[in-house]
Amino acid sequence: MVQFAFLDWFWIILFLIIMVxxxxxxxxxxxRSESDFFxxxxxxxxxxxxxxxxxxxTATDTPMWVTGVIYKYGLSGLWYTFFSGWCAISAFxxxxxxxxxxxxxxxxxxxxRFGGLGSELLRGWVAGWQVFMNMFxxxxxxxxxxxxxxxxxxxxxxxxxxxFSSICSIYVLAAGYWGVVMADFQQGFIALAVIVxxxxxxxxxxxxxxxxxxxxxxxxxxxxxxxxHFTGFLKGDFPFLWFFTMLFIAILGGLGMGTSIxxxxxxxxxxxxxxxxxxxxxxxxxxxxxxxxxxxxxxxILAFFVTFPNIVSVKDYELGWFRLSFESLPVGxxxxxxxxxxxxxxxxxSTQLNLGALYAxxxxxxxxxxxxxxxxxxxxxxRISTLIILLGSFLYGLxxxxxxxxxxFALWIMAAGVWLPNILQVIWWRFNSWGYLSSWIASLxxxxxxxxxxxEFGVIPDLPDYLQFWSLLILGCLVFIPVTFLTxxxxxxxxxxxxxxxxPIGWWKPVRKEAEKRGLI
Amino acid sequence: MSLxxxxxxxxxxxxWTKEDLIACIISPLAYIxxxxxxxxxxxxxxxxxxxxLAGIALTLxxxxxxxxxxxxxxTEYEKKQKEYLENLEKIVKWEDMK
Numbered sequence: 251m252v253q254f255a256f257l258d259w260f261w262i263i264l265f266l267i268i269m270v271x272x273x274x275x276x277x278x279x280x281x282r283s284e285s286d287f288f289x290x291x292x293x294x295x296x297x298x299x300x301x302x303x304x305x306x307x308t309a310t311d312t313p314m315w316v317t318g319v320i321y322k323y324g325l326s327g328l329w330y331t332f333f334s335g336w337c338a339i340s341a342f343x344x345x346x347x348x349x350x351x352x353x354x355x356x357x358x359x360x361x362x363r364f365g366g367l368g369s370e371l372l373r374g375w376v377a378g379w380q381v382f383m384n385m386f387x388x389x390x391x392x393x394x395x396x397x398x399x400x401x402x403x404x405x406x407x408x409x410x411x412x413x414f415s416s417i418c419s420i421y422v423l424a425a426g427y428w429g430v431v432m433a434d435f436q437q438g439f440i441a442l443a444v445i446v447x448x449x450x451x452x453x454x455x456x457x458x459x460x461x462x463x464x465x466x467x468x469x470x471x472x473x474x475x476x477x478x479h480f481t482g483f484l485k486g487d488f489p490f491l492w493f494f495t496m497l498f499i500a501i502l503g504g505l506g507m508g509t510s511i512x513x514x515x516x517x518x519x520x521x522x523x524x525x526x527x528x529x530x531x532x533x534x535x536x537x538x539x540x541x542x543x544x545x546x547x548x549x550x551i552l553a554f555f556v557t558f559p560n561i562v563s564v565k566d567y568e569l570g571w572f573r574l575s576f577e578s579l580p581v582g583x584x585x586x587x588x589x590x591x592x593x594x595x596x597x598x599x600s601t602q603l604n605l606g607a608l609y610a611x612x613x614x615x616x617x618x619x620x621x622x623x624x625x626x627x628x629x630x631x632x633r634i635s636t637l638i639i640l641l642g643s644f645l646y647g648l649x650x651x652x653x654x655x656x657x658x659f660a661l662w663i664m665a666a667g668v669w670l671p672n673i674l675q676v677i678w679w680r681f682n683s684w685g686y687l688s689s690w691i692a693s694l695x696x697x698x699x700x701x702x703x704x705x706e707f708g709v710i711p712d713l714p715d716y717l718q719f720w721s722l723l724i725l726g727c728l729v730f731i732p733v734t735f736l737t738x739x740x741x742x743x744x745x746x747x748x749x750x751x752x753x754p755i756g757w758w759k760p761v762r763k764e765a766e767k768r769g770l771i
Numbered sequence: 772m773s774l775x776x777x778x779x780x781x782x783x784x785x786x787w788t789k790e791d792l793i794a795c796i797i798s799p800l801a802y803i804x805x806x807x808x809x810x811x812x813x814x815x816x817x818x819x820x821x822x823x824l825a826g827i828a829l830t831l832x833x834x835x836x837x838x839x840x841x842x843x844x845x846t847e848y849e850k851k852q853k854e855y856l857e858n859l860e861k862i863v864k865w866e867d868m869k
Contacts, residue, residue, distance in 0.1 A: 328806060328810065332802075332806070338799035342837060358862075459815040460815065463816075541806040542809050545808075621863060621864040753785055
């Protein structure tokens, strides 16, 4: 349990007041229309969505996740966190294409890219999936906060889980995305400042960088300083094939939409940007900050490792960065540090609440239930959806135990079978809605089979995660490729309209020729 | 003809060109060098500062290569955005279904 002085509580309460006041300051802007409540009227300069990308992807569970992999693998663990590198190519390919489509959501994009019944099924499927996923993400982020509060105050996990998400929902309910993005800007600034200060403080407290290196040398653990320390091609904890798989997924994934779970969050930031250029720069810069932040954490976690080198339990060393900071910062700064933890927590919670509500409102209510709804009604539906997603997240949060295991499963194993279709839908005109839909259904089934069910019954051995990825990718191909060729291509009129508006990259020659023939380009 | 095109017409900017490819190659390299440069710099290792400087240089190069083209695409696209948004609202209200 951490001791808090008056000054510590002062920082925490001041921070909460500032954040909640965002909801009141931007209340009028958020309630103007559906576009304002969910996309801030599509008028943001690049640095605002960029700060939101950074703040959103700095969640309470993120330092645990980064600590987990760096403590275990040394600096090689940085590659585990490099999945956000998909934005390197996405910023200049799929971001540009998606921004030009103007779709509010990825689900809406499906109905622009594909046509007919298949596109409607996909829109409903992706929307429903995203409502579920946002509750799920909120659950795992909130339970991480529960664990931090348990460590800091000895509260039961459920108090930390519910309390701060509920406070956050005040400004999300009031001002929608305006509140989210404006609070994110402040939260991102506070979080980055505190991550730098707390990490340097922790490093200095154990004797400085030279002491870290000296201790690693004397412990015979120098390999931890090498980010390319492979344990073989296929064998060991960090084989080359795993590294190759991660780079392959992260970098080429930027050609597609939805290749990373973060795409869905980023797509909202892309559409809230003022121009195509602002969208590209926001995604690139926000992700660059995420990677720099991971690097700062990595240095601090090495300091934690040399101080506490023999922790075996994942649950214990996952809290390493928090422990290093809580135990080394002076009185008064501890409260400021906790305010920063709240900042990183609230920025993620607010984003996922608004994003889940966006899919529920735009794709389910507005499109399927009440297409003629007024702007006022849509904003209210957005608020009610936000509340329902918040309550759902409490249930999921209470069901989760081991954060790292769930993150690996949800981040890429569960999406492995749709990784290639997510790219094909962007770059190949012939890929149709039935092919894409079949890949989703196959992926969900195969991922549970390969990761959980078959190993449990001893049918296959427990595969390392990179082999699970390749297995799921190949199994998925066996389903969606035949389905695509056995069903008709999309309607040419629909494809031409999409092509002229979005100008996708890749194999679009027949559609381009048709557009030229019609004098549209 | 220069290696990197800096002046674009609207029609040229709409196409996918070698500048996009160059940006897609530089961009991940910039990310990797920034990330590794920062962690080694925090550990006060000399090569960390060298890698970090390389990362910053790559970022500036990326901007130099892609900014003129992105600016042109953005300017042209904004002229058509209103019409596209109206079409989007028709789709959500089932008025534009075929």
